[in-house]
Every structure is written in structure tokens, then in C-alpha cells.
Amino acid sequence: MPPRLLCGTGRAATSARMITVAALYHFTRFEDPDALRGPLAALCARHGVRGSLLLAREGVNGTIAGPRAGVDAVLAHLRALPGCAGLEWKESTATEMPFGRMKVRLKREIVTMGQPDVDPRAATGHHVDPADWNALISAPDVAVIDTRNAYEVAIGTFRGAIDPGTERFRDFPAWWQANRHRFHNKRIAMFCTGGIRCEKSTNYLLGQGVEDVYHLRGGILKYLEQVPEEQSLWDGACFVFDGRVSVEHGLREGPHSLCHACRRPLAPADLEHPDHEPGVQCHNCVAEFTDAQRAGFRERHRQMALARARGTRHLGAVD
DSSP states (O other), X not given: OOXXXXXXXXXXXXXXXXXXXXXXXXXXXXXXXXXXXXXXXXXXXXXXXXXXXXXXXXXXXXXXXXXXXXHHHHHHHHHTSTTOTTOEEEEEEESSOOOSSEEEEEOSOSSOOOOTTOOTTTOOOEEEOHHHHHHHHHSTTEEEEEOSOHHHHTTEEETTOBOOOOSXXXXXXXXXXXXXXGGTTOXXXXXXXXXXXXXXXXXXXXXXXXXXXXXXXXXXXXXXHHSOGGGOOEEEOEEOSSTTOXXXXXXXXXXXXXXXXXXXXXXXXXXXXXXXXXXXXXXXXXXXXXXXXXXXXXXXXXXXXXXXXXXXXXXXXXX
């Protein structure tokens, strides 16, 4: 089991043989996010840090991985940016580097909801610590909503949680408008992987006149790290956006792999499904691609296998 996180910023003491993984986000105002991109990418390159960071006028979001000292250097750089002194992160470990490269990209939003009036800096729901989450979601007057995408929910969620069945986070407002009548006189408790989607979704609900809105502080990752498995109300694994694919209680690496065609998580049993062809399709996406597309996937998979045999990394590998 990976070492337990320490409180506060998420610092963990990890073995020199382990890769440190830090998932982070922070809402602030960047006047010129493009000016931040080059120095941040260069710093990551110098320290052997890989992953994905998104920069927008509303802040920063992403996951990075690398040696302990390298991750610390990048986190220190981020916390020194304007308005980012309070940046926090969720930390875990990986036995192998879970990213193939480092990407620092500019986006319109650091998590896309498509609601221009939503501003988590103005107000969010009540933060609930992991130690208090079980009591909240067990209350009869509380409706628990999973704000993640359907493919994430499919491999794990909290008992009794409502799955909106959304394919993208930006679909959530439409789902709420169509279903808000279901939650009359209910308190709303929301959760997501690390907390960022709940910052926006709870602000959105407050703007819709919902008064009692709560969300899990630190997201599922903090809950799985802090709450003992024997006391947990979480079932399954939590999808993560890196090469580990999923994590379980104690932030152990989960059993899932990724379909390189549709990028959905696959359990070990899914690999035995007759529709599964490694690198080409799985039972989820067998009808989603043309024969020409599958031929392209098949060639990419062949080239990736050749690259692995040579001890190199194919450019088309999934990060």
C-alpha cells in the first residue's frame, strides 16, 4: 500500500523507487496565462516531471508525476504564481511513470462546464471533510449526486449515489434542469474525483436557488486516502486520468486498463470479452468506429508493440 498522505498540502514521504503523483487545481485570476506556459513547461522538463497541466484565465488544473524533488519544484513554482499561495493537491504514488510526456496547454476553462456566470471564487457549497462524509450522505433528507462522467461512475461510486449518466461535465446543467424537481426539500451532496467539478457544480446550484449544497473536500481521492476501508461507503475503484487508470482504497493502483480506441476503463474480465481486441476496440465501443478507423487503430497498436520491443516509446501511445 502506498504511504499515507500527510495533512495540509498533501505531502507524502515516498520511496526513492516510487513515482510521486500530484493531482491539483486552483481557481484564481490569471491575466495572461499564455505567459505562464513556457516557464512552467521548461521547469517540468528540467526536473523530469510529466503529466498534463491546463492553464486558463480562471486558474490551473492537472496531474503531474515524477521524482519527489521534481514534483516539489513544480508545486513550489505553481504556489508562487499570482493568487496561488493557497494551492493544495492530492498526492499518491505509482510504481511506473504514468505519463508519456509533459503537456502544458491553454484552455478557455480548466474544467469545461460552459456556464459563463459560474465562478467558484464567489461561492461554493459547504465543504465536508472525508471523516464527516459518511454521516452526511446517510441522512434521509440528503440526495447524493456523482458529478463525474458515466464511464467513470461505471467502475465505482458511493453507495446510493445518483448517476446523471452524463458523457461530459458540460452536460450537467441540462441534466439538472431536467431533474431538479426530483430534489424538492432535499439537501444536495456532490462529489467528484479531486473536487474541481464540485467547485463549479455547487456554485451553479447556488445560482439556481438551491440553498443546502455540500461537497466532499478533496474529492474521492482524499476520501479513499483518509477513510479506512472497513468504514468506507465507497464501492469499486476510482478512475484517474493517468496511466494507472484507477485507484482503490489507500490509493492503491487499481486493476483497470484503458481501451486505446475509446479511452474507457476496462476491468480484467472485460479483456476476455469476445469483442475485445487490444488497442483496437472493446465491448463498449465495438459499434462506434468504422472499419477504416479500426484498421488505423490496429496499425497503431502494431507500431506501439514494435516500439516497446525496441525499448522506445511510440508517438501515438496513449498518455
